Amino acid sequence: MVALTSDDAGHGLAERTLVKIPRLGLVADRKRVGHTQESLAAALGLDVKTVRQWENGTYRPSTHFLEQRLAEELRITRRQLALRLDPPAENTPAPFADHEVDSEPTGCDVPSVSDRSRPVPELCSAGRNVIDWREVSSRPGSPAPSVVHSDIPQLRRVLDTRDLPEDGPVRSLSELMVAVDTVVARRLQSDYAVLAADVNELLPELHRAVLSAPSALEPQYAGLLARTYRAADAIADKFGYYDLSARIIDLMRTSATQSGDELLVGSAAYVRGEIYFASHDLEAGCRMLTAAADKIRVSASETAAATYGTLHMRAAVMAARAGSALRARDHIEEARQAARQVNEGVHLGTVFGLPSARIHQLSLDVELGDVGGALRLATGWAPPITMPAERRSHFYIDLGRAFHLADQPERVLSAFWEAKRIAPEHVREHSQVIDVVDHLELTTRGQLRDAFAGFAAGLVKPQGRSAFGP
Incomplete structure (x- = not known):
């Protein structure tokens, strides 16, 4: 599935949809260099919606040129950017919002497969606020070798x-x-x-x-x-x-x-x-x-x-x-x-x-x-x-x-x-x-x-x- 934002279309930049997992490393890098989502988008000549969707895990840059520009703005290497965009895959659920990425939902956001619709419960007895093993035990997969x-x-x-x-x-x-x-x-x-x-x-x-x-x-x-x-x-x-x-x-x-x-x-x-x-x-x-x-x-x-x-x-x-x-x-x-x-x-x-x-x-x-x-x-x-x-x-x-x-x-x-x-x-x-x-x-x-x-x-x-x- 391919989606284009209006600014992306002007630059010929396509975006590929991914599993929506917040990219907290990308957020940390942006804040470290003093960028807001708005200022980073302006520096790259994009709509702020695109930056939000990169950070909340909906999309990723689709061209090497844009990845290079993003790495330069964040003052990191291409290798480091690749790790931020594609962290090692883990077949783990995420029923509770562990961190909140500072972005707002937009009309172009694609719902994540791990949609967090349940409220965070209080821990009223030992272990009752943790994941129910029945919800995840059937998920297949093996760990990717750690880089x-x-x-x-x-x-x-x-x-x-x-x-x-x-x-x-x-x-x-x-x-x-x-x-x-x-x-x-x-x-x-x-x-x-x-x-x-x-x-x-x-x-x-x-x-x-x-x-x-x-x-x-x-x-x-x-x-x-x-x-x-x-x-x-x-x-x-x-x-x-x-x-x-x-x-x-x-x-x-x-x-x-x-x-x-x-x-x-x-x-x-x-x-x-x-x-x-x-x-x-x-x-x-x-x-x-x-x-x-x-x-x-x-x-x-x-x-x-x-x-x-x-x-x-x-x-x-x-x-x-x-x-x-x-x-x-x-x-x-x-x-x-x-x-x-x-x-x-x-x-x-x-x-x-x-x-x-x-x-x-x-x-x-x-x-x-x-x-x-x-x-x-x-x-x-x-x-x-x-x-x-x-x-x-x-x-x-x-x-x-x-x-x-x-x-x-x-x-x-x-x-x-x-x-x-x-x-x-x-x-x-x-x-x-x-x-x-x-x-x-x-x-x-x-x-x-x-x-x-x-x-x-x-x-x-x-x-x-x-x-x-x-």
Whole structure:
């Protein structure tokens, strides 16, 4: 099916209809460069309706020329634009509006096949606001290979040449700050396919910036590099490249120290916890996190309280996984006390506040086998819609694990579908999801077993992985 807008016809530009999935990356790029929908349309010589339809997923540009012009206006590469326009396909439903794209419906909008006609329900009991597995279990399909894996060799090369980066431009400090904020947002939303491409382009520029910066600005550039290394580590860790993850974490710690920001050093310690999850050396990991937290003066600032709280939040899960219930509960109480001093939000790249502490309490209860505590915690509550996707997805993953322990397989599947709807790239290779689904595919019968088999077909088993939360 082909449709033409009046402005498109004047330029000979046809539009192809697609499944209507909001392209949030495209919206973020437009806002990052300061364009409104109206100003972007004017810059491209199009009707604003066309830009709205690109962003809400109804259509896409149909000519290479228009794609190139759009990429130039958004200051991204053609490869990055392709990932924004055609994210990796996931056979997941979207019954609730997770985000609202800032566009208005137009007469030329084609209704989406995933029309959201139902209101968002309140969570009045544990898991009742998640997707009904019967609605989606029959959907066929298998996961497309993630493009992230193809970006890993380039990431290794970028790190190998960090002291000898290729010649190229270096943007101003303010422009690089915006670019780093963008990759941090990609990480928090589990937008790994786009993130991998962004990181491989941004890191060489930051390496050049640090090497050429005047001494007075070097700490600021080092801080930006540390934050970008964390984004690179998210890719390595989530996709099972643990040797690469450990190497990147070490580079992050060095850059954080070079920045002179003690709280960024504390944030690097939080990320370092991934190494101990992967190696199962949980006692050592708890000691490392506690030592890092003890260096922070909580009353100094909101960021200080948040950094302190995140370290104890991660230590709580680590202690619970080690089977130490008392220490786990001490750590989560420290995290809660700190959370009362901050607003829920992103602090030095980590989501923290009372809702985040509650989600980690759920994980702690699941690790300790406290099924009743986990389900009571989830009853009547759901993560705020403003929370980044990965953290919200984790809530439903751990809720599914709690239902598994409670021998409620139907609710397990519903919770996992909700987690996948929120952050499909996060769920697809998540080892805890894979383990539970594998077990229930073997132990359930009939239609439910077929439903778990269908869900399993959308998962990809990595070599191994670890970590909790962004």
